Amino acid sequence: MILETKARTILIADDEPDILEIISFNLQSQGYHSICANNGIEAIELAKIHKPDLIILDVMMPGKSGFEVCKFLRALPEFENTIIIFLTALNDDSTQIKGLETGGDDYITKPISPKVLISRVNALFRRITKETGSILQIGDLAIDREKYVVTLNNEEIILARKEFELLALLASKPAKVFLRNEILNKVWGSDVIVGDRTIDVHIRKIRQKLGDDCITTVKGVGYKFQM
């Protein structure tokens, strides 16, 4: 589940096929993984399925407008932090302000230059993660998400897949408390139902391998990683 995010996924919603194609092509040529939706309803459906890292929304679409899609998605916990860029031919200030206040991260007016769009996408991604490469280094611990390898003091530690993903999640934001729900959604997926003790058991296994102190329990809240 975590590995899938190696390449950033971008969802584009526009009712003009030409625009979809141009943007999609340019994003892919930059190494992004792109998904196209032809209208607002489809955008919401595809967002739920693919969990994109960034969503580009045309404002004026038949059915649900970009603003409506944004408002709808922002209300769902899984999309409250997703980056959203509005794209539109409307260039008046008040619409732009409305877009930014609805929860958009950027607002770009058509006609757009694909290169500018990509620059803006890059700028937003740079802002949210400035990690270098796919190796997470926290103290003596190194987590290589691509190779699926964890080393402590340069000694490899064998973790099973779920253990690895759980550790990688917690370590992605050291000291942040991850709620049990959050962990379930991100490691197991929001549609999977597992018992109450499943997380605990995996936490225990990680603790057995890395030492008890690496993960702290915050009772009634969740777990946090600290080296």
Next chain:
Amino acid sequence: MILETKARTILIADDEPDILEIISFNLQSQGYHSICANNGIEAIELAKIHKPDLIILDVMMPGKSGFEVCKFLRALPEFENTIIIFLTALNDDSTQIKGLETGGDDYITKPISPKVLISRVNALFRRITKETGSILQIGDLAIDREKYVVTLNNEEIILARKEFELLALLASKPAKVFLRNEILNKVWGSDVIVGDRTIDVHIRKIRQKLGDDCITTVKGVGYKFQM
């Protein structure tokens, strides 16, 4: 639910005094703290002194251009994460792309509408707050909702969940008196029924850990937090 109370500092650099004044005035009217620089050199000096949360840079300034200032600041660890917005009359794509690639978070072309600028500033702060979390700081006390940690004079204080949430609520608006009902609704939820003395006991536990003076009883009304 918990609001950030500290005022954000914004540094504006432009060689046109009129623009400085308009932007500064508008930002201040939104509750931001603004500092003005008349050129690039001054911008760097003032940035080092005031450590702004966000910097607005005119691109074309005598001496050091906005791009040069940005490059210089980004090389310093203390400014590597500071938000930077470019402001310029140049509207060609390649300059915009250069600005974003130099490390700018946004690029706005003149003539600018102050309202749009403010919307963009707000949008960037909103995004950064989501990524880095925010710490509620009241005097010597710091409450980090993301890490679930409370520190008093940099010493960690262990609070149980209800204690933490109760404190976070009261501290979210220092000096405001929270009615008992209000506290019950927000910390316990509107559907939970608990006895009359429950709040008192939790208040007492917080007082034991933080000192008696931090929470004041307003008899017949509720409680308020003050440092």
Next chain:
DNA sequence: TCTGAATATTAATAAATTGTAAACAAACCA
């Protein structure tokens, strides 16, 4: 300074949450 209502305090108890071992199931791999 009394008096009654509101709040404080303490200790006991209840409730909720997490830890752990072990059994079982499912997936994986020669």
Next chain:
DNA sequence: TGGTTTGTTTACAATTTATTAATATTCAGA
């Protein structure tokens, strides 16, 4: 296929947290 690893559940123990109940104290107003 059989054996091994991995994932999940179960049942129970251990622990922490939340609530109540009983009693003391405070405080404002008569």
